[in-house]
Amino acid sequence: MDIWMLLTIFMLACFVGYFVVWGVTPALHSPLMSVSNAISGVVIVGALIIAGIETFDTPKYLGLAAVFLAAVNIFGGFAVSHRMLLMFRKKEKK
Amino acid sequence: MFNWILPFSYLLASILFILSIRGLASPKTAREGNLLGMAGMLIAIVTTLYSPLVSDIALTIGVIIVGGMIGTYSALHVKMTSLPQMIAAFNGLGGLSAVLISLAEIIAGSPAYLEASLGLIIGAVAFSGSMIAFAKLQGLISAKALVFPFQQFLNLVLTVAAVTLCIMFIRSGNHELFFWLAGIAILLGFLLILPIGGADMPVVISVLNSYSGWAAVGIGFSLNNVLLIIVGAIVGASGAILSYIMVKAMNRSLLSVMLGGFGAETHQASAAGTAGKIAKTGNPQDAAFIMENANKVIIVPGYGMAVAQAQHVLREMADDLRKLYDVKVMFAIHPVAGRMPGHMNVLLAEANVPYEDVYELEDINREFATADVAYVIGANDVTNPLAKTDPESPIYGMPVLDVGKAKTVFFxxxxxxxxxxxxENPLFFADNTIMLYGDAKVVTEEIVGALEEK
Incomplete structure (x- = not known):
């Protein structure tokens, strides 16, 4: 894709991120870190493409290692966020 | 045929990721948000795996499953007090993943030199910086600011070296230069975080979180992948905003935090006013008596509560005051209390404190004037009135909780x-302050004992 197209998408995404993140309640700043951490594991998509090379050579091994690390990051990040968010409870009615 | 599937699924995944962050606007929608994030990730991974770009799926799926099991297991078994280091560790793995991807790309012959270099450098700093943050939070190395001579000079030299190598690599395409660049960026990450002390960790973790996003953007540009660019930008923005909020809450600049060394020396200037004064000391029974006769009690937790694991007994104390003595109990949280953004909120939630009872700084500060008791447990700097009155003090201008306005303050x-x-905190020597010396958990347990005695 044209570099200007990518830059446009990048800038627009920055603005979306800016507004969405300011909307997060301060009480949930820890889950915000772990959720955003988990979704930054989306680099796994890049790792998958490289790990999917047919020839078994250095790039493929590096790609597989990257897939592994990103998978730990993704599953761990979502699981720990889920655990945290389960704890945020409303007041019980008397 | 079907070549619209991959871009369409990336579009869908991007929307789901945005909605997952959007869900965190309220605790009511946050859990669904997290599930949407998982769905987005699933879509992105599955459609990439089955696209013509990828061969040899079985092996890759095996690797994902093993990694996923390790990640899930550690996330489900970590203690809530160890959350900051766990998040730092996951963040570091993400950074290392970005490093490996850019290395693999360049070795495989990608011509995207500049983009891959950016992904490499940012990912490497996120990786090694997070490792140091992890080691500090876990207590493997001293949490204090580690300062040595010529530190900042050395960092400057390394930065210049990295930029030079980066330019040389882009011009020549020599792979060896790229490997050197990786090494120097990793070293730089170590050295950048070492001089930053424990209480600045909320900023450090946010900054590193942001880096892992920008690294994904770099990889996205090098692979021409729109999904990575969008998600990376959102994560980068998220970490940047959190850093900004944390830095504001300390009235410091990001540069001063990142240069480190804060708190490495004690500041004598402000001690003058308190020399020779005597702090009043009380025992838990007195504290229990005063609190049970109060109308309104505000509890101010800090990192000391986390260290002592006192959140559960603190909730018992609040319950007893409410149920047995009909006292209104509120919790007040300073943005930088603890070791990561929102740390205290998570610990109180773990102890079953309903989130409606937990208030942020700007919502609670006017309440102290009408409160009978402020119970400060394991917090100090965030209550220090010198931040308002002493322009010489290093914490001058930092927003603080006005605990001194309560009729009685327990520390x-x-x-x-x-x-x-x-x-030094002059509040310790104020007329309405009573010090309760001891471990946060033990002291609070004794108060609970006294409250339940009758």
């Missing part, structure tokens, strides 16, 4: 020692 502390900033 649960091990000693009179100054806080992280090295500034």
């Amino acid at each position: 649960v502390k091990r000693s009179l020692a100054s806080g992280y900033s090295g500034v």
Whole structure:
């Protein structure tokens, strides 16, 4: 894709991120870190493409290692966020 | 045929990721948000795996499953007090993943030199910086600011070296230069985080979180992948905003935090006013008596509560005051209390404190004037009135909780020692302050015992 197209998408995404993140309640700043951490594991998509090379050579091994690390990051990040968010409870009615 | 599937699924995944962050606007929608994030990730991974770009799926799926099991297991078994280091560790793995991807790309012959270099450098700093943050939070190395001579000069030299190598690599395409660049960026990450002390960790973790996003953007540009660019930008923005909020809450600049060394020396100037004064000391029974006769009690937790694991007994104390003595109990949280953004909120939630009872700084500060008791447990700098009155003080201008306005202030502390900033807290010597010396958990347990005695 044209570099200007990518830059446009990048800038627009920055603005979306800016507004969405300011909307997060301060009480949930820890889950915000772990959720955003988990979704930054989306680099796994890049790792998958490289790990999917047919020839078994250095790039493929590096790609597989990257897939592994990103998978730990993704599953761990979502699981720990889920655990945290389960704890945020409303007041019980008397 | 079907070549619209991959871009369409990336579009869908991007929307789901945005909605997942959007869900965190309220605790009511946050869980669904997290599930949407998982769905987005699933879509992105599955459609990439089955696209013509990828061969040899079985092996890759095996690797994902093993990694996923390790990640899930550690996430489900970590203690809630160890959350900051766990998040730092996951963040570091993400950074390392970005490093490996850019290395693999360049070795495989990608011509995207500049983009891959950016992904490499940012990912490497996120990786090694997070490792140091992890080691500090886990207590493997001293949490204090580690300062040595010529530190900042050395960092400057390394930065210049990295930029030079980066330019040389882009011009020549020599792979060896790229490997050197990786090494120097990793070293730089170590050295950048070492001089930053424990209480600045909320900023550090946010900054590193942001880096892992920008690294994904770099990889996205090098692979021409729109999904990575969008998600990376959102994560980068998220970490940047959190860093901004944390830095504001300390009235410091990001540069001063990142240069480090804060709190490494004690500041004598402000101690003058308190020399020779005596702090009043009380025992838990007195505290229980005063609190049961109060109308309104505000509890101010800090990192000391987390260290002592006192959140559960603190909730018992609040319940007893409410149920047995009909006292209104509120919790007040300073943005930088603890070791990561929102740390205290998570610990109180773990102890079953309903989130409606937990208030942020700007919502609670006017309440102190009408409160009978402020119960400060394991917090210090965030209550220090010098931040308002003493322009010489290193914490001057930092927004603080006005606990001194309550009729009686209890400080649960091990000693009179100054806080992280090295500034003495004159509140300890105020007429309406009573010190309760001891471990936060033990002291609060004794108060609960006294409250339940009758």
